[in-house]
Amino acid sequence: MVDALFLGIAVLTIVSAIAALEMRSLVYSGIALMGALGGIAGFFFLLDSPFVALFQIAIYVGSIAVLILFTIMLVKRELIFHKKEDHRRRYAGIGLMLVIMIGLGAVIFDSGISSITTDEPPVDYREIGEDFLTYYWPALIAMALVLAGSITGAMVLARRDDGVEDEQRTD
Amino acid sequence: MSNELIDFVIVSVALLAIGIYGLSVKRNFIRMLFAIEIIINAGNLNLVAFARYLPHSGGQTLALFSIAIAAAEVAVGLALIIVAYRMYKNIDVADFRSLKG
Numbered sequence: 001m002v003d004a005l006f007l008g009i010a011v012l013t014i015v016s017a018i019a020a021l022e023m024r025s026l027v028y029s030g031i032a033l034m035g036a037l038g039g040i041a042g043f044f045f046l047l048d049s050p051f052v053a054l055f056q057i058a059i060y061v062g063s064i065a066v067l068i069l070f071t072i073m074l075v076k077r078e079l080i081f082h083k084k085e086d087h088r089r090r091y092a093g094i095g096l097m098l099v100i101m102i103g104l105g106a107v108i109f110d111s112g113i114s115s116i117t118t119d120e121p122p123v124d125y126r127e128i129g130e131d132f133l134t135y136y137w138p139a140l141i142a143m144a145l146v147l148a149g150s151i152t153g154a155m156v157l158a159r160r161d162d163g164v165e166d167e168q169r170t171d
Numbered sequence: 172m173s174n175e176l177i178d179f180v181i182v183s184v185a186l187l188a189i190g191i192y193g194l195s196v197k198r199n200f201i202r203m204l205f206a207i208e209i210i211i212n213a214g215n216l217n218l219v220a221f222a223r224y225l226p227h228s229g230g231q232t233l234a235l236f237s238i239a240i241a242a243a244e245v246a247v248g249l250a251l252i253i254v255a256y257r258m259y260k261n262i263d264v265a266d267f268r269s270l271k272g
Contacts, residue, residue, distance in 0.1 A: 003173045010182050020205050021193040040212045047223040064245050071249045093196035100188040114177040118224045127228040150243035154250035
């Protein structure tokens with residue numbers, strides 16, 4: 001049986017996720033996305049994984065959401081409220097969503113994982129640190145290189161070197 | 172623990188379905204990025220839930236890797252949005268057609 005805290009976080013997460021996709025203004029959508037990501041962090045706390053939860057809060061709710069909000073502010077005002085979509089496509093999307101929910105839900109209920117429970121103590125975060133530095137150290141270095149490469153790539157992509165800068169400053 | 176593994180997995184499936192809906196219906200580049208984020212978080216929730224109930228530290232480690240890679244993906248995605256907006260003055264993906272044959 002689920003407890004009230006789980007239900008509250010589940011409702012918060014799913015409603016925020018839908019709001020992030022459906023709200024008219026992109027700014028409010030970004031804030032709703034922050035709510036959904038914060039809800040996921042709450043689930044991580046419920047799963048006795050405080051280290052991952054704090055990582056999630058620091059990276060998603062802290063930095064990615066702010067990055068998204070700044071990008072939205074760089075876009076023209078009309079486009080923030082602009083919402084153009086095909087109605088037939090929308091109904092097809094809702095149908096696809098229901099098919100995935102019901103299909104995957106049926107597979108999961110049928111798979112027997114509903115009988116899995118545990119009384120064992122949660123994983124200690126020291127084990128995660130040991131994992132990172134022993135078995136997964138090549139992956140850790142590769143991840144550091146990917147992060148550095150992606151940040152360099154993002155800066156190179158967003159750089160403006162065609163002289164448009166001066167033109168825009170004057171008007 | 173009063174919550175069971177299947178509760179978390181069901182929430183994760185719901186988030187996955189919502190993300191796929193957003194990815195297939197929305198034409199706004201930023202909203203599509205939101206949908207991708209929701210799908211990635213559904214995957215992370217699954218990883219951590221299974222790591223708790225097995226119990227094994229590998230799931231949490233993998234979730235941490237996944238969060239870091241998702242951060243890199245968002246940085247590149249937002250840079251692409253800015254470049255595309257500069258080129259087309261729009262963020263509607265239907266308008267981005269320079270690579271169309």
